[in-house]
Each structure stands twice: as structure tokens, then as C-alpha cells.
Amino acid sequence: MIELKNVTKSYEINKSNIVTALNSVSMKIDEGELVVIKGASGSGKSSILSLIAALSKPTTGEVIVDAKQISKLPDNFASEYRRDNIGFVFQKYNLITTLSVKENILLPLVPLNPDADEADAKLHKVMEMFKISHKKDAIIKNLSGGEQQRVAIARANVNEPKIIIADEPTANLDEKLSLHFIEMLRKLKKLNKTIVIATHDPLFFDLDIVDREIEMHNGVVI
Numbered sequence: 001m002i003e004l005k006n007v008t009k010s011y012e013i014n015k016s017n018i019v020t021a022l023n024s025v026s027m028k029i030d031e032g033e034l035v036v037i038k039g040a041s042g043s044g045k046s047s048i049l050s051l052i053a054a055l056s057k058p059t060t061g062e063v064i065v066d067a068k069q070i071s072k073l074p075d076n077f078a079s080e081y082r083r084d085n086i087g088f089v090f091q092k093y094n095l096i097t098t099l100s101v102k103e104n105i106l107l108p109l110v111p112l113n114p115d116a117d118e119a120d121a122k123l124h125k126v127m128e129m130f131k132i133s134h135k136k137d138a139i140i141k142n143l144s145g146g147e148q149q150r151v152a153i154a155r156a157n158v159n160e161p162k163i164i165i166a167d168e169p170t171a172n173l174d175e176k177l178s179l180h181f182i183e184m185l186r187k188l189k190k191l192n193k194t195i196v197i198a199t200h201d202p203l204f205f206d207l208d209i210v211d212r213e214i215e216m217h218n219g220v221v222i
């Protein structure tokens with residue numbers, strides 16, 4: 001379902017300073033697989049996630065998702081691809097703290113302009129799934145960490161993506177919240193979502209729901 005073929009990603013800081021974040025990386029991730037990408041800071045984990053989400057393009061090589069060359073998509077098609085296929089979970093949730101739970105969860109649907117009933121049905125489905133319905137109208141800044149986490153994961157799922165991308169999702173969480181996050185992943189795995197997590201949190205290593213660990217070092221898979 002997801003394939004990186006001989007991918008190199010370089011960032012040109014200036015003419016004499018080019019950082020090679022990924023060097024000849026190839027990998028395949030199957031539908032429904034939960035893959036953890038691990039490795040030291042700067043080893044290239046986030047760069048892989050950005051490529052899968054079509055947030056950036058490889059310098060050389062190919063990124064293929066569902067038989068589509070997403071590395072060649074023009075920007076407007078790349079955002080359409082993201083909207084339809086990808087759910088994002090970031091380390092600091094990226095919620096808008098002055099808006100309500102409902103407004104935050106609905107954000108990914110705004111560009112799709114769905115009719116009100118359809119949006120409402122999707123909203124309720126994810127609020128139920130992640131047990132946050134009772135806080136529907138609460139403002140984010142008044143929620144506990146665990147509640148905010150549930151909003152973030154509900155939002156990542158409201159567009160019913162096939163792929164969930166999580167970048168250091170437990171970096172700012174205590175152990176109890178991290179374990180809650182893992183329970184939510186368990187639910188997503190049962191729904192056969194393809195999940196790619198970049199992390200150095202040892203909680204994810206040797207975890208039953210993790211199908212595979214890919215280790216990065218200085219931009220190469222080891």
C-alpha cells in the first residue's frame with residue numbers, strides 16, 4: 001500500500017550546505033500494518049512521514065501509495081490526497097485552544113464542504129469512538145490532557161483516513177496518557193487502518209500491536 005523506492009531527501013540550507021536527511025531509503029508498508037519508525041533525533045523519521053503524507057517531495061526516488069505516485073502530485077492534488085487519505089496526530093496535538101471540541105474535530109472536513117447532516121454523523125461517530133461526546137461544546141483550553149488527546153485522535157479520524165501518521169505522539173505525555181494513546185491505537189488497528197508512527201518512546205518497542213519496527217540511522221534504514 002505504501003512504498004518508498006530508493007528515496008533520497010536533501011535540504012538545501014544554502015549553496016554550500018546541503019543536508020541529506022534520507023539516503024536511498026526503500027520500504028514497503030502493507031495495508032492494516034502498524035509500523036514504528038525509530039532512531040535517534042535527526043535520523044530522518046519525520047522526513048519519511050512528510051513524504052508519505054505528500055507534505056514534501058523526495059529529491060530522488062519514488063513514493064507510491066495505493067499504486068499512485070504521490071511524489072509526482074502537483075500541490076493541489078497533494079492536498080486533496082492528504083484530505084482523503086491521511087489522519088495526522090502530532091506531539092502537541094495542534095488543537096486550536098480557543099475553539100470547542102466539536103469545532104476542532106470538524107476542521108479537516110471544512111475544505112470538503114460536506115452537508116451538515118453528513119458532517120454531524122461523522123462528528124458523532126468519532127466522538128463516540130474516542131469517548132469525548134460529553135465535552136462536545138467545551139473549549140479546548142478547559143480540557144484535561146487526556147481529553148485533549150482524545151479530541152486530537154478523533155480529529156485525525158473524522159475524514160475516515162486509511163492511513164494514520166503520528167509524529168512522536170507520546171512525547172509530551174505522562175505514562176498514563178501514553179498508555180491511553182496506545183489503547184486508542186488498538187481500536188484503530190482493529191479498523192484495519194495503516195498506522196505509521198515515528199517515535200523514540202520505548203513504550204512502543206516490543207508492543208503487541210506493533211507489526212514491525214524500522215530503525216533509522218543518519219538517513220538510512222538499518
Ligand SMILES: Nc1ncnc2c1ncn2[C@@H]1O[C@H](COP(=O)(O)OP(=O)(O)OP(=O)(O)O)[C@@H](O)[C@H]1O
Pocket residue numbers: 011012013019020021039040041042043044045046047048198
Ligand atoms: N526543513 C528542513 N531544512 C533543513 N534541514 C532539515 C529540514 N527538515 C529536516 N532537516 C534535517 O534533516 C535531518 C533529518 O531530520 P528529521 O526531522 O527527518 O529527523 P527525525 O529523526 O524526525 O528527528 P527528531 O527525532 O529530532 O524529530 C536532520 O539533520 C534535520 O536537521
